[in-house]
Amino acid sequence: MxxxxxxxxxxxxxxxxxxxxxxxxxxxxxxxxxxxxxxxxxxxxxxxxxxxxxxxxxxxxxxxxxxxxxxxxxxxxxLIHNGKMSFWLDISSGKKCYMISPRELNIVDGDDIYDWWWYSIPDGVGVDWWDQFYIPNNCRFPEVVRRVNLIQFEIGGKITTSLLSPMTTYVAYLVFAENRKCWVYDDPAEVSIGLAGSNNGQNRTVYIHQEQQDGDNDGCYPKMRADGWLETELGEFFNGGDENSELLINIKSEMKEGLLIQGIEIRPKKSN
CATH class of the missing domain: 1.20.1280 (Monooxygenase)
Known part of the structure; x- marks a missing residue:
């Protein structure tokens, strides 16, 4: 020294x-x-x-x-991309992180009022007291979307890999909240994540509502975040930085009435 x-x-x-x-x-x-x-x-x-x-x-x-x-x-x-994405740097590593807003996601029947309701922020915070529905604070986007139908839903997201830090393993998360009357029946969600045109994608089953059981440490169950929202790990991928491709994320799930979606977050995997 x-x-x-x-x-x-x-x-x-x-x-x-x-x-x-x-x-x-x-x-x-x-x-x-x-x-x-x-x-x-x-x-x-x-x-x-x-x-x-x-x-x-x-x-x-x-x-x-x-x-x-x-x-x-x-x-x-x-907020970048006309307010449809959130960008920040991981404080410890300096790697780039993003959250994709609901308006940037491909939500099947997202404009159908019988399937999805859109809430403006901050006007929507604390709304719908009769239905015991509450939007957490610290929302990054001007709008969030809530599932109001019990039938199967499908959500897709994508991001250009050139926006991400090279030579980095990333993990994608669904960031959401639930009201007290969320009808879910504990059905799992099927998730696929991988580069467009690649056969090396990852498929997995995750849980959006069911609490983690003792001995289950695979990250497939929702966890409470510091900002008051919940997150479920969707999968991971390695960004080599030598391709200008698109990362595709797809979620299919049954019976999730009351699910409130803030977006899909993509951030570097934490080292053990």
Missing amino acids: TVMLALPEGCIAAIISLTTPRDACRLACVSTTFRSAADSDIVWDRFLPPEYSSCLSSSPTTRLVLSKKELYFCTCHN
Whole structure:
């Protein structure tokens, strides 16, 4: 450490830029010299994705940012693609994350009022007290959609792989909520996830309502999120970064009246 402190600040910054955002924040606590180097644009420019300016060009918040570190921490759920997708960077790894809004999803019969009801946010928060229906706070999009029919439903989502971080394993999640009168009958959902035109896709059975049982650790059951919503893992895939393809996600399920969908979230798989 003494040898490191003897180096010019620019050299220290160049070394720190080869680590991770989490490491940079930790190293900033070592000394004033390390803090100055760890907070520099040299470090945080390395952590930002190359195309960050185009991803954030429509965000009014980022126009006020002065440093690359501030810019990095401002990339928190910015709405892109005309408000139909949410973009942010994973704080620990710097990898790109997205959530696809219901309006960007391909929901079969999504405009049929006998199958789906659309709610505007924040007007919809706390609506429909008679039906014991409540929309959680912290919704990222101006609209969410609720299933109001008991018959089978199908939802499809897609994202261009060039938007994602290369050489990264991603996991897709359905982010949702349920009202107290959600009629589900514990039927599982059938999910497929894979690249368009590929035969290497993943098929699996997941549960949207049924609680996780003791001994079941496969991630197929819903879990409560910190923002008050629920999520169920749909599957994972590896983005090699050498293809400009589309990731396709399809969900088929029976009898989920009362299911409220915020979107499909795609984020890097956490290392063990």
